[in-house]
Amino acid sequence: MLRADDLVFAYPGQGEPYRFTLEAMPGTVTAISGASGSGKSTLLDLLAGFIRPTSGSLSLDGVGLLSLPPETRPVSLLLQADNLFEHLSAAENAALGLPRGTPKADGKARVATALAEVGLSGFEDRIASNLSGGQKQRVALARTLLRDRPVLLLDEPFSALDDETRKTTRELVGDLTRRHGWHTVLVSHHADDIAALAEAHYRIVDGRLERA
Amino acid sequence: MLTLPRRPLRIATATGLTLIIAALIVAVLWAILDAATGASGGSRVDLAHLLRMTALQAGLTMVLSLGVGVAVAWALNRLRFFGRDLVVGLFAAAIVTPGMVVAFGLLSIWGRNGWINQAAQSLFGFSFDSPAYGLSGILIAHVVLDGAFAARILLARLDAIAQSRLKVGQSLGLGAVQRFRLIDWPAMRGSLPGLGAIIFLLAFTSFPIVLLLGGGPANQTLEVAIYTAVRLDFDLAGAVRLALTQIAVCSVVILIASAFTPVPSALSRSAQPNWRDARPVRAVQWLVLVLATLGFALPLLNVLYEGLAGGLFRVLEQASFWRATATSVIIGASSAALTLALALVLALGRSATAQRVGRTLLGVPAYAYLAVPAVVLSLGFFLLVRALGVPSGAAAPVVVVIANSLLSLPFAMATLGPPLDAVLRSRGKLIRSLGLSGWQQFTAIEYPLLGRDIGLMLALAFCFSLGDLGVIALFGTQDFQTLPLMMYRALGSYRSNDAAAIAALLLIFTIAAFVGLPRLIERIAHAPRR
Numbered sequence: 001m002l003r004a005d006d007l008v009f010a011y012p013g014q015g016e017p018y019r020f021t022l023e024a025m026p027g028t029v030t031a032i033s034g035a036s037g038s039g040k041s042t043l044l045d046l047l048a049g050f051i052r053p054t055s056g057s058l059s060l061d062g063v064g065l066l067s068l069p070p071e072t073r074p075v076s077l078l079l080q081a082d083n084l085f086e087h088l089s090a091a092e093n094a095a096l097g098l099p100r101g102t103p104k105a106d107g108k109a110r111v112a113t114a115l116a117e118v119g120l121s122g123f124e125d126r127i128a129s130n131l132s133g134g135q136k137q138r139v140a141l142a143r144t145l146l147r148d149r150p151v152l153l154l155d156e157p158f159s160a161l162d163d164e165t166r167k168t169t170r171e172l173v174g175d176l177t178r179r180h181g182w183h184t185v186l187v188s189h190h191a192d193d194i195a196a197l198a199e200a201h202y203r204i205v206d207g208r209l210e211r212a
Numbered sequence: 213m214l215t216l217p218r219r220p221l222r223i224a225t226a227t228g229l230t231l232i233i234a235a236l237i238v239a240v241l242w243a244i245l246d247a248a249t250g251a252s253g254g255s256r257v258d259l260a261h262l263l264r265m266t267a268l269q270a271g272l273t274m275v276l277s278l279g280v281g282v283a284v285a286w287a288l289n290r291l292r293f294f295g296r297d298l299v300v301g302l303f304a305a306a307i308v309t310p311g312m313v314v315a316f317g318l319l320s321i322w323g324r325n326g327w328i329n330q331a332a333q334s335l336f337g338f339s340f341d342s343p344a345y346g347l348s349g350i351l352i353a354h355v356v357l358d359g360a361f362a363a364r365i366l367l368a369r370l371d372a373i374a375q376s377r378l379k380v381g382q383s384l385g386l387g388a389v390q391r392f393r394l395i396d397w398p399a400m401r402g403s404l405p406g407l408g409a410i411i412f413l414l415a416f417t418s419f420p421i422v423l424l425l426g427g428g429p430a431n432q433t434l435e436v437a438i439y440t441a442v443r444l445d446f447d448l449a450g451a452v453r454l455a456l457t458q459i460a461v462c463s464v465v466i467l468i469a470s471a472f473t474p475v476p477s478a479l480s481r482s483a484q485p486n487w488r489d490a491r492p493v494r495a496v497q498w499l500v501l502v503l504a505t506l507g508f509a510l511p512l513l514n515v516l517y518e519g520l521a522g523g524l525f526r527v528l529e530q531a532s533f534w535r536a537t538a539t540s541v542i543i544g545a546s547s548a549a550l551t552l553a554l555a556l557v558l559a560l561g562r563s564a565t566a567q568r569v570g571r572t573l574l575g576v577p578a579y580a581y582l583a584v585p586a587v588v589l590s591l592g593f594f595l596l597v598r599a600l601g602v603p604s605g606a607a608a609p610v611v612v613v614i615a616n617s618l619l620s621l622p623f624a625m626a627t628l629g630p631p632l633d634a635v636l637r638s639r640g641k642l643i644r645s646l647g648l649s650g651w652q653q654f655t656a657i658e659y660p661l662l663g664r665d666i667g668l669m670l671a672l673a674f675c676f677s678l679g680d681l682g683v684i685a686l687f688g689t690q691d692f693q694t695l696p697l698m699m700y701r702a703l704g705s706y707r708s709n710d711a712a713a714i715a716a717l718l719l720i721f722t723i724a725a726f727v728g729l730p731r732l733i734e735r736i737a738h739a740p741r742r
């Protein structure tokens with residue numbers, strides 16, 4: 001279980017600080033909603049380690065995470081856009097998720113498997129800038145598969161997609177979460193995303209998380 | 213925020229390099245100051261007059277070049293025609309065109325025996341006072357070069373105007389004047405102070421053009437005066453006084469300039485809707501463009517014509533020409549490579565630094581050398597090497613390479629810095645959370661993205677060094693000379709056919725390098741990627 005307990009944080013000059021408490025179960029999607037500017041991305045930054053809380057605790061299965069820098073946290077990240085390096089191919093982008101020192105041949109096979117799992121077999125050599133929005137998000141998900149970290153943080157990952165694509169991409173996220181037992185935290189302000197995917201739902205109101 | 217990947221090695225290397233460069237500057241300044249206290253007085257330098265003339269010349273150059281730049285950018289932004297890219301490329305090349313070559317080309321058109329006077333002679337039987345010498349000549353040459361440079365930079369601002377803004381303007385039916393006032397001017401205005409400061413500095417420190425066209429002590433820059441004091445009058449005390457004044461004035465200008473936003477180097481273009489101005493306005497635009505293109509291209513074409521027609525074979529037969537060519541190319545290549553290494557270390561370290569103070573400090577090496585122009589720098593090295601007891605002949609090649617790369621460094625940093633910063637701004641979180649190593653980050657992400665910029669930077673540094681006269685002028689000897697120095701000596705001994713041929717070849721080498729190097733490097737950078 002991913003557990004944040006009273007994480008306190010304020011940007012310089014901010015009056016009342018954020019205080020975040022949340023639990024996320026393995027193999028499930030936990031949704032976060034809230035008005036724009038309410039602090040959703042700030043919450044994900046705290047979980048990913050890009051900013052440090054002034055107090056509180058954060059743990060995964062009882063192991064504290066706060067002392068870890070972003071690169072070693074058991075966390076993968078998927079943002080609304082800019083998830084790929086546009087000049088690299090789909091395979092090269094996905095391969096950035098492989099552990100360092102993976103042998104070449106082994107890596108190639110694993111990249112192919114991961115791309116297949118997100119439905120992008122045969123797109124290995126396509127340059128990222130020539131992929132559609134939905135395909136880009138899938139490549140990023142393939143990279144997440146290869147990294148295989150137990151926590152997946154998604155910040156409005158479907159916002160830039162058309163209705164049809166958002167539906168299939170969202171189903172893919174649900175599938176992968178269940179299959180790999182990830183603790184997925186999804187920021188979204190779309191009620192139907194939340195209804196379709198989330199087992200638990202929090203709303204940010206006045207800087208705090210409320211169960212919805 | 214911890215969104216920047218942690219790169220202690222990059223920061224440490226860049227900091228070390230900054231310290232080394234700072235130490236070098238201090239040593240150079242110390243050498244100059246030391247010589248100043250050691251030398252006896254009695255210098256014949258008229259500092260007040262020099263300062264007044266140089267400031268007047270640089271101020272006029274700045275105002276005229278900005279005016280020309282705005283007009284040409286405006287015309288080029290509007291007009292669509294076959295060969296437009298070529299014209300834009302021509303103006304872009306202004307930044308690397310050796311001042312020697314432009315000055316020479318202007319002389320052959322406007323000079324005493326230039327086209328214009330010859331035409332006047334044969335048509336009307338009299339000749340003009342040549343405007344190519346003195347203040348007017350210097351101004352013409354500077355405005356040709358710096359006006360073209362300004363036009364290229366300002367055109368980039370106009371070409372980057374958002375499509376939506378143009379569509380709104382077009383649907384409102386704005387006239388040509390309103391369009392300029394409401395859309396073009398706001399897009400250019402922000403660049404003018406920084407651009408103006410750069411042009412002022414370029415003109416204030418101008419060396420070869422003033423040396424060739426100044427026509428004596430009445431119209432000098434501090435740079436030329438320093439050169440004259442050292443090389444011709446052996447007046448070291450005077451040279452040192454001039455150098456210190458030069459550094460002081462340039463530092464003030466840079467301080468003022470740095471208060472404004474710098475000239476953005478990104479040349480992004482938005483697809484522009486086809487929105488033509490009214491017919492009479494378009495006629496004005498064509499007139500501006502034709503005059504500007506002729507003004508810039510004619511002197512250069514004339515250099516090619518005279519050089520290739522006249523003494524080409526005589527020059528090609530001289531062993532000293534091939535030696536000078538080899539020296540020029542080796543020095544250019546070495547200083548381009550050194551510039552790349554310095555700029556990469558500094559820019560990578562700087563982009564990995566989040567704090568303002570750190571970023572400013574790592575940017576200092578670039579700015580410091582803007583304040584210490586070529587002749588001052590080489591004077592400092594000259595004195596330093598002498599103080600260390602090294603024979604100046606042995607130190608010359610090394611000093612020339614170092615001085616040339618340090619002079620290119622500001623342009624190199626301005627080329628490499630913004631794309632590196634942009635990568636980390638948009639993908640920093642991603643790189644950090646993926647835990648990529650610094651090596652992976654460089655080879656997989658930064659290097660392929662920089663391919664074109666690295667090529668551009670190498671080309672700039674190579675061409676600057678190829679056209680340099682300021683550094684080599686103090687260190688050159690009969691056995692150690694580059695093409696510009698050889699050309700200058702040919703002019704000095706009235707072998708103007710030789711000078712013309714060298715000028716033409718220098719121009720061809722410069723354009724070839726400027727056009728070819730970026731393409732070559734981009735090829736290499738992308739080669740392993742199918």
Ligand SMILES: Nc1ncnc2c1ncn2[C@@H]1O[C@H](COP(=O)(O)OP(=O)(O)O)[C@@H](O)[C@H]1O
Binds near residue numbers: 012034037040041043
């Ligand atoms: N680096 C920052 N420094 C200061 N304030 C910030 C910073 N980042 C975000 N904020 C502010 O914090 C609030 C929450 O931002 P954010 O978490 O991005 O909101 P959301 O993702 O819910 O739209 C906003 O008011 C925003 O302006």
Ligand SMILES: [Mg+2]
Binds near residue numbers: 042
């Ligand atoms: Mg947000």
